[in-house]
Amino acid sequence: MYSAILSRNPGDALKCxxxxxxxxxxxxxxxxxxxxxxxxxxxxxxxxLIEAQLHELSGDLAKAERRFREVLAREPLLVRALHGLTLCMHKRFEGPTVFEMLEHSLQLAISEKRVPEERNIKPLIAQMHVVMGQLDVASEKLRNVINEDPRDFRPHLCQRIVYALLDKKEADEQFDIYRKPCAG
Incomplete structure (x- = not known):
């Protein structure tokens, strides 16, 4: 079967x-x-990106970080690469550096007026605060993102998760807010 796929399109066989x-x-x-x-x-x-993620999964964080940085050298605001890099940096105990790098990316997005990337980086910053156990900081960052664009369901969902981790009763209310736009 693979030789038949390979003869028709070698790229498809490699992907399979x-x-x-x-x-x-x-x-x-x-x-x-x-x-x-x-x-x-x-x-x-x-x-x-997949190669970098595979290096991370196999435990070679230095190589994964290098690969993510190579992608970001070409596309500095690619959120998937920023996310992968931040996780590698966190696993390598580079805590404060993670936020410096993300803040630099956010400022680049703002200065270049790249609104979608800006809106994606802000929740990523909040997510990294969650990963590092800084739930109150994450919650505050998410509130700011929600205030900027209340129609974006992602920060509502993230906020609900943070509230649940904080064991706050607002978790259910936040989930209801998230569900309302989806109700038909």
Whole structure:
């Protein structure tokens, strides 16, 4: 079956093999295929992101961090790369540096008037405060994001999670706010 796919489209066969290895948590095997895809499609950022994530999953945080930084050198406001990098930095105990890097990215988004990226980076900052156990700070940051754009359901959902972690009764109220726009 794979040879039939390979003869028709070699890229599809590599993708099938990559995802099969990932489903089996064979990070080393998946890395081999992600590298081949990266080499076959050098302009495709997806393979670079997957390669970085696979390095993180396999425990090679230094290499993962390098790969995420390579992606960010080309696309400095790519939120998936920022998210991956922040998690690697956190795992490497680079706490304050995480927030400096995210704040720099946020200021870049603001100065370049890249509103979607700005709206994505702000909840990421709050999420990293959650990861670091700073729930009150995360809650405050999320309140600010909600006030800026109350129609965006993501910060409402995140706030509900933070309230639940803080064991606040507002968690259910926040979930109701999140559900209202979805009710038909």
């Amino acid at each position: 093999a990559l995802y099969a290895k990932m489903r089996r948590a064979d990070w080393g095997g998946a890395l081999r295929y992600s590298r081949r895809l990266r080499d076959a499609e050098p302009g495709e950022v997806e393979w670079r």
